[in-house]
Amino acid sequence: MRVSELASESGVAVATIKYYLREGLLAPGAATSSTGASYTEEHLRRLRVIRALTGSAGLSVHRTREILAIIDSPQPDLYDTLGRAVAALPPYPDPELHTDHPRARAVLERLGQLYDPGYAAVAQLEDALRAAEEAGVAIDDERIDVYGTHLRAIAEFDVARMPQGAPSSSIEYAVLGTALYEPIILALRRLAHQDVAARTLG
Amino acid sequence: MRVSELASESGVAVATIKYYLREGLLAPGAATSSTGASYTEEHLRRLRVIRALTGSAGLSVHRTREILAIIDSPQPDLYDTLGRAVAALPPYPDPELHTDHPRARAVLERLGQLYDPGYAAVAQLEDALRAAEEAGVAIDDERIDVYGTHLRAIAEFDVARMPQGAPSSSIEYAVLGTALYEPIILALRRLAHQDVAARTLG
DNA sequence: ATATCTAGATAGTACAACTATCCAACCCGC
DNA sequence: GCGGGTTGGATAGTTGTACTATCTAGATAT
Numbered sequence: 001m002r003v004s005e006l007a008s009e010s011g012v013a014v015a016t017i018k019y020y021l022r023e024g025l026l027a028p029g030a031a032t033s034s035t036g037a038s039y040t041e042e043h044l045r046r047l048r049v050i051r052a053l054t055g056s057a058g059l060s061v062h063r064t065r066e067i068l069a070i071i072d073s074p075q076p077d078l079y080d081t082l083g084r085a086v087a088a089l090p091p092y093p094d095p096e097l098h099t100d101h102p103r104a105r106a107v108l109e110r111l112g113q114l115y116d117p118g119y120a121a122v123a124q125l126e127d128a129l130r131a132a133e134e135a136g137v138a139i140d141d142e143r144i145d146v147y148g149t150h151l152r153a154i155a156e157f158d159v160a161r162m163p164q165g166a167p168s169s170s171i172e173y174a175v176l177g178t179a180l181y182e183p184i185i186l187a188l189r190r191l192a193h194q195d196v197a198a199r200t201l202g
Numbered sequence: 203m204r205v206s207e208l209a210s211e212s213g214v215a216v217a218t219i220k221y222y223l224r225e226g227l228l229a230p231g232a233a234t235s236s237t238g239a240s241y242t243e244e245h246l247r248r249l250r251v252i253r254a255l256t257g258s259a260g261l262s263v264h265r266t267r268e269i270l271a272i273i274d275s276p277q278p279d280l281y282d283t284l285g286r287a288v289a290a291l292p293p294y295p296d297p298e299l300h301t302d303h304p305r306a307r308a309v310l311e312r313l314g315q316l317y318d319p320g321y322a323a324v325a326q327l328e329d330a331l332r333a334a335e336e337a338g339v340a341i342d343d344e345r346i347d348v349y350g351t352h353l354r355a356i357a358e359f360d361v362a363r364m365p366q367g368a369p370s371s372s373i374e375y376a377v378l379g380t381a382l383y384e385p386i387i388l389a390l391r392r393l394a395h396q397d398v399a400a401r402t403l404g
Numbered sequence: 405a406t407a408t409c410t411a412g413a414t415a416g417t418a419c420a421a422c423t424a425t426c427c428a429a430c431c432c433g434c
Numbered sequence: 435g436c437g438g439g440t441t442g443g444a445t446a447g448t449t450g451t452a453c454t455a456t457c458t459a460g461a462t463a464t
Contacts, residue, residue, distance in 0.1 A: 002409080002410080003409090003410070003411090004409075004410090013453085013454080014410095015453075015454050015455070016452085016453065016454080018411080018412085019452075019453060019454085021411095021412095022412090022413095023452095028411095031411090032410095032461095033410085033411095033460080033461060033462090034410090034411075034459090034460060034461075035409080035410045035411050035412090035459075035460050035461050035462090036409085036410055036411075036460095036461065036462080037410080037411075045338065048336045048337055048338075049337045049338075051333075051336075052333040052334070052336060052337040053337075054452090055333065056293065056329060056330055056333035056334075057333070058260075058292070058293065060451070060452085061451075061452065061453095062451090078403075079399065079400075079403065082399070083396070086392055086395075090260070091258065091260065091385060107390075108393065113393060113394070113397040114396075114397055114400060116396075119393070119396060121389050121392040121393045121396065122393065124385065124388075124389040124392070125386065125389035125390065125393065127258055127385075128258055128382070128385035128386040128389055129386060131253075131254040131257065131258035131259070131382055131385070132254070132258075132378075132382040132383065132386065134250045134253075134254060135250055135251045135254040135255075135378050135382055136247065136250075136251075136378075137375065137378045137379055137382060137383075139383070139386065143359070143363070146355070146356060146359045147356060147383075147386070147387060147390055148390060148394075150352035150353070150355050150356050151352070151387065151390045151391045151394050152394040152397075152398070153348070153352050154348060154349060154352050154391060154394070155391055155394030155395045155397075155398050156394075156398050157345070157348045158395060158398075159395060159398045159399055159402060161345070173339065176334075176337050176338075176339045177339055178392065178395070180330065180333055180334040180337055180339060181330075181334065181339075181341070181349075182388050182391075183293055183326065183329075183330035183333070184327065184330040184331060184334065184341065184349070185349060185353065185387070185388070185391070186326075186384050186387070186388075187323050187326040187327035187330055188309075188327065188349055188350060188353045189353045189356060189357055189384075189387070190288055190323040190326070190380065191310065191315060191321070191323045191324065191327065192315070192350075192353050192354040192356070192357030192358075193288075193357045193360060193361060193380070194285070194316075194318075194321060194323065195315040195316055195354075195357075196354070196357050196358050196361045197281065197284070197361055198281075198316065200361060201281065204440075204441080205440085205441070205442085206440070206441090215422085215423080216441095217422075217423050217424070218421085218422065218423080220442080220443085221421075221422060221423085223442090224443090224444095225421095230442090233442090234430095234441095235429080235430060235431085235441085235442095236428095236429060236430075236441090236442080237428080237429045237430050237431095237440080237441045237442055237443090238429090238430065238431080238440085238441055238442080239441080239442075256421090262420075262421090263420075263421070263422095264420085
């Protein structure tokens with residue numbers, strides 16, 4: 001497949017594909033001459049993953065490269081690798097020394113979950129809780145219980161569905177699942193809001 | 203309160219506050235002279251809301267202004283106003299004519315929820331489903347059932363908690379709740395993943 | 405042989421979100 | 435009543451991101 005075909009198949013402009021090549025998101029095609037290269041279905045798939053991450057999931061090109069690099073280089077410690085991969089997904093808490101995360105800690109203790117201050121999602125939770133609080137819509141314990149219970153049920157389903165194959169495919173699945181299912185979850189919540197509101201108010 | 207105090211109280215630079223004033227996100231203070239104005243607690247609160255929306259919720263200044271305008275001008279039709287407000291929250295589906303949303307429609311029918319093609323979250327859901335599909339991690343019916351059930355439970359709780367006061371406060375609450383609780387929901391899911399994974403794998 | 409395509413390099417664009425500077429007017433303490 | 439710091443208002447500059455366009459020179463298709 002030539003660049004122009006890759007472009008038309010994926011709907012991405014040739015200039016943009018060149019940009020991704022320069023930025024190291026996409027591997028170069030097999031050179032057929034000094035001014036020619038051929039691309040495979042694998043390139044097309046990768047390009048779709050790039051567009052899914054930069055588009056729907058809202059990642060920057062820089063973060064997308066980080067995540068692809070993690071997916072591409074399988075590491076022995078799956079658990080740690082998953083942590084790093086998910087930490088590369090937005091949102092990004094400002095790295096001003098959060099030594100403790102009092103709000104997040106209280107929430108996790110209430111839910112009976114482990115509190116690991118090194119995990120990025122803890123800082124994300126802390127920031128989100130603080131933002132809600134400062135905007136005057138702080139969450140209370142009951143809401144935490146409701147959210148926590150249902151999200152844990154979702155997470156249990158997700159983990160049960162994790163493929164047991166090679167680490168790299170597990171990581172790819174986990175990263176894509178985290179990044180690409182999140183917009184689905186938010187959209188479903190919004191639609192459920194509308195449906196519930198229509199039934200109870202209308 | 204002077205600008206400098208507003209700045210130090212909120213942690214936002216004076217130059218940035220001036221920028222928000224120019225952009226119409228923040229109302230001018232009461233002029234005390236040709237080169238002086240005083241700001242109130244209300245300004246401080248508004249500034250915190252702006253930072254919560256542009257920061258944690260990831261909205262652009264432009265979208266933030268739209269949402270604040272909706273909150274500020276109460277409309278008779280609460281249901282419609284809520285729809286417009288939530289539509290101003292990310293993500294923003296490309297407005298290339300989505301006349302139908304086959305994936306979203308199938309999901310909503312399966313969940314027994316109403317399908318209204320005019321609602322922004324439907325297009326968001328369609329885009330998210332398509333992105334997951336194209337990246338090779340399409341969701342199946344069972345996952346839809348699990349996600350749908352639990353998110354509906356969350357939504358029922360949210361709606362039951364809606365304040366019954368003035369429309370403008372309902373709208374502010376709904377918009378802030380939608381925008382600011384979403385990061386909390388995502389963080390809780392990620393932390394639940396970690397916790398479940400640690401317990402089952404570790 | 406001529407029109408089209410290609411890789412690789414470099415430069416340019418468009419937008420967002422600030423950030424900095426300047427000015428003249430003002431107020432505050434002394 | 436005066437000097438230092440502050441203010442509103444205007445304007446210009448900066449940084450970063452994600453492309454987009456142009457150019458060169460060789461390769462390929464018809």
